[in-house]
Amino acid sequence: MKTEETSIEGVIVHDLVSHIDDRGSFTEIYRETWLTGFKSVQWNIVTSKEDTLRGVHVHKDHYDYLMVLSGKMLLGLHDIRRDSPTIGTSQFLDLSAENRRTVSIPPGVCHGFYFPQAATHLYSVSTYFDPADDLGCKFDCPELNLSWPTKDPILSDRDRTADNYSQMLDKFYADANA
Numbered sequence: 001m002k003t004e005e006t007s008i009e010g011v012i013v014h015d016l017v018s019h020i021d022d023r024g025s026f027t028e029i030y031r032e033t034w035l036t037g038f039k040s041v042q043w044n045i046v047t048s049k050e051d052t053l054r055g056v057h058v059h060k061d062h063y064d065y066l067m068v069l070s071g072k073m074l075l076g077l078h079d080i081r082r083d084s085p086t087i088g089t090s091q092f093l094d095l096s097a098e099n100r101r102t103v104s105i106p107p108g109v110c111h112g113f114y115f116p117q118a119a120t121h122l123y124s125v126s127t128y129f130d131p132a133d134d135l136g137c138k139f140d141c142p143e144l145n146l147s148w149p150t151k152d153p154i155l156s157d158r159d160r161t162a163d164n165y166s167q168m169l170d171k172f173y174a175d176a177n178a
């Protein structure tokens with residue numbers, strides 16, 4: 001299993017190792033020791049139709065740890081952490097069943113998932129589901145500096161009516177500014 005840094009501090013990519021034999025394959029997908037700083041407390045499976053975009057979301061308190069089981073995902077990332085050396089940095093990562101890699105996303109790194117083809121992804125979180133820790137902004141906010149390959153994807157009502165970038169920042173830093 002190879003671990004590599006990305007352009008955004010704390011976003012870690014793990015290339016998984018699949019053991020192939022005559023029956024099929026065996027791949028370890030998670031070890032607590034792999035992930036510095038957090039452990040998974042809840043796992044989710046998500047299926048998405050082609051041209052779906054989930055996000056852009058950001059969390060104050062929890063990490064996301066994800067991998068694609070089938071299909072393809074374009075993962076868009078953007079750092080809004082004031083104390084990060086990579087604040088303001090954006091990056092796209094391609095995830096697919098073929099490239100067998102996982103990504104851990106720390107609090108304060110915005111993320112959006114675009115599916116150019118139907119996909120299933122598996123992801124875990126470091127704290128239990130809490131809608132109050134689910135901030136975000138419209139996927140096409142120019143401040144994200146993420147040029148998605150779609151202008152009109154399938155969105156949830158929540159994502160379609162999401163905040164703008166400055167509203168997201170205000171909410172993200174509300175406690176810090178209090």
Ligand SMILES: Cc1cn([C@H]2C[C@H](O)[C@@H](COP(=O)(O)OP(=O)(O)O[C@H]3O[C@H](C)C(=O)[C@H](O)[C@H]3O)O2)c(=O)[nH]c1=O
Pocket residue numbers: 044046054055057058064111123128129130134156158
């Ligand atoms: C996250 C979550 C959602 N739900 C229910 C709530 C909704 O009825 C439905 C879909 O949830 P949502 O629209 O929030 O799913 P996504 O748009 O894929 O977003 C989720 O996945 C990305 C990674 C995010 O960053 C968000 O934090 C997370 O909400 O599942 C649950 O029952 N438990 C959960 O833990």
